[in-house]
Amino acid sequence: MTLTIPDEVRAKAEIYLGDAAGQEKTRLLLHEIGLPSGLLPLRDIIECGYVEETGFVWLKQRRKVDHYFAKADRHVTYGAEVSAVADKGRLKKITGVKAKEMLIWVTLHEICVDDPPQGKLHCKAIGGLSRSFPVEAFEADDGRVVVPRNVGGVGGGGAAAAAGNGNGAAAEAVEKKVEAAAEGEKKAAVAEEGSKGDKDAAGVDGVDKVEEKLKETSTAEQVVQGEAVAAKN
Template sequence: MATKVVRDEKSGAEVVYGAEMCYKKSLELLEEMGLPNGLLPLKNLEESGYVRETGFVWLKQKKPVEYYNKKIKRIVVYGTEVTAYVEKHKMKKMTGVKSKELFMWIHLTEMSIGDASSQKIYFKSSFGVGKSFPLKAFELDDDKE
């Protein structure tokens, strides 16, 4: 009989607590991965963690947050726990993020930036369908945020 070893996804993580520190760390991570700073507009986080070795990241908050991105005219809901595996210009295996398209909520599972010249970010749903938007639509305006 073979023994199966299960590794905890959060093993070896750098974990921070408190809204201010978690928000700061999420911005630093987005910058390090070359992703726009407005992808995770979550200012009331309780806990966040990042496992550099595997790229696993999680963000926890008390209640879901509904965010309206005026630049793309879309509502995005971030659940009580958002998780993903991050790498340069990409988040994959995402959980806890959904967007409203027409009358349906679509769970987002991946986001990526193509080559730097495209200036587009591509979002993929759990159905495998995707949509792209201008990168600058996900940049925070310092004077407004």
Template sequence: MEEKEGDIVKRGDEEGMKMAIGLLEEFGLPMGLLPLADVIEVGFVRSTGYMWIVQKNKVEHNFKMISKLVSYDTEITGYIDQMRIKNLKGVKAKELMLWPPVNEIVVDDPPTGKIHFKSIVGVTNTLLVDAFAAGQ
């Protein structure tokens, strides 16, 4: 673990994945929300909630339970907080023929089993949290 001004940085696929999943778990987000591959680096600044993930290639993942195709760029950034990620960059969800960027992800608190995905173009999708469980 390397720390720079409160930053925690993990390098390599195994350590990076562990940290990314650990952050999702710590902040009450579904463990399968970030299906990453070939992670190069994951970083987190606890004082601000800023996190970043760098992976070798863009990943497209189909969440089978909800038939939703999601694209994860080589660099994903955002601010993680309890039950939410805001100012998210690098994640897009296919809507019909378009790929609007997902800007915010919020899990209902208290839990209702629902998770909300908001895009900067005003599209909001409410889905079941279970669709993003680990292994989905």
């Protein structure tokens, strides 16, 4: 069965294309809702979509994946298209996920943890069958650490900003240029006034001119620093 995402849903979603972005968003989402990081061991993700308003998430991969959770002694298969509604401590209304129970495959519709946490994860299948396992049995063992941040995405009104866009580095470089330019202008202003006429003729008038020049330089510096702050944001 093909998973069709209506245009109005896509318009509100954060959409991530490619395996790297899809893997990162999937791992981050599980972390944010309090589920173990290895619960969705998908491969070759084509598209990952997430609607923050409703919690609806969908994932499309090139082909279905059969995975064996050794610590739970359970085989689970993930279809080429998987969807669910993410909520605190659970995934509900799941489609595309089946677990092997004895000799048959049962369709899972909800996976959740205890609230308050008791270290157990509960898998509920259509028909009322439920099984509980230690949460750690579904933690990823690849050593990757989830670092919450915006992941580059495309889509409608809920699209995420691209991570690592370089604005921070650019702003820092601008600030350094601002400081250097301002210091140079101050020195130039002092030198210019000090070189006019002899020292006795400059007197108080020369000092006043230097101070006036420094005020103008300070104002220009504030304007450029404002541009640097804007670049940061």
